[in-house]
Amino acid sequence: MQTSIRPLAIITGGSRGLGFESAKALALRGFDLALIAKDGARLATAAQTIRDFATQSGIEIHISTFTCDLEQPHQVRETIAAITQSLPTPQVLMLAHGVMSEKMAKTLKTNDQEWRRVMAINLDSVFQLVNGIAPAMADARNGRIIIFSACLGRMSGPGNAGGLAPYRISKAGVNALVRNLAHETGLGARGLLVDAICPNHSRTDMGGPDAPRSAEEGAATAVWLATRPFNSAGSTDQEKVTGVLWEDEQIVPW
DSSP, X not given: OOOOSSOEEEEETTTSXXXXXXXXXHHHTTOEEEEEESOHHHHHHHHHHHHXXXXXXXXXXXXXEEEOOTTOHHHHHHHHHHHHHHSOOOSEEEXXXXXXXXXXXXXXXXXXXXXXHHHIIIIIHHHHHXXXXXXXXXXXXXXXXXXXXOGGGOSSSSTTSSSSHHHHHHHHHHHHHHHHHHHHTTTTTTSEEEEEEOOOSBSSTTTOTTOSBXXXXXXXXXXXXXXXXXXXXXXXXXXXXXXXXXXXXXXEOO
């Protein structure tokens, strides 16, 4: 098993978009990386780009890559086994992967295949990765789980108020998982923080080229959650609260 004086961050969706920008930022903040993505060639290129970026900043970094189709449950479990057998317990588990549902995927018009595709990637794999990797983080009492959700998964505001049913409902499930796990693990009192973020509309493959935010801006709150000071007796929500949905370093209603 690899050992390192640098803490480890595991990041899904690490080959592009929000995952890639999060990984690049955490590399500069002292983390080694384990990146997971479906496209092995693109993942290798992303890892090398981050290595080069870190080297230019005078940082030596170890990056492991794991090619995995997160729609396939058996591949997810195989990847979890490969990670836990070869790498130390991570300090950060950041799940930045996801897919959008088809535009006309309303509840009464969605077929089984589309429903299962979106749920498998956006929710089922999230459960598997947390279930397989987080127990060691909880035992270590020093971990942060950050899951990219979406404001379209909220029960308030526009939230899940019609259309894009598989996507909205999968993200509502992510929100429920985050809240439930945070309460199961003592809301930070035992050293494990669990949070969801809404990155807002960012320029990624999913968000499109005309989105108002850059991918770096969309990833900023996740990076902050991975590195923020935490004290359950603190004076502000930013330093004492976990188990919530964040947007721009502020708590937003579920």
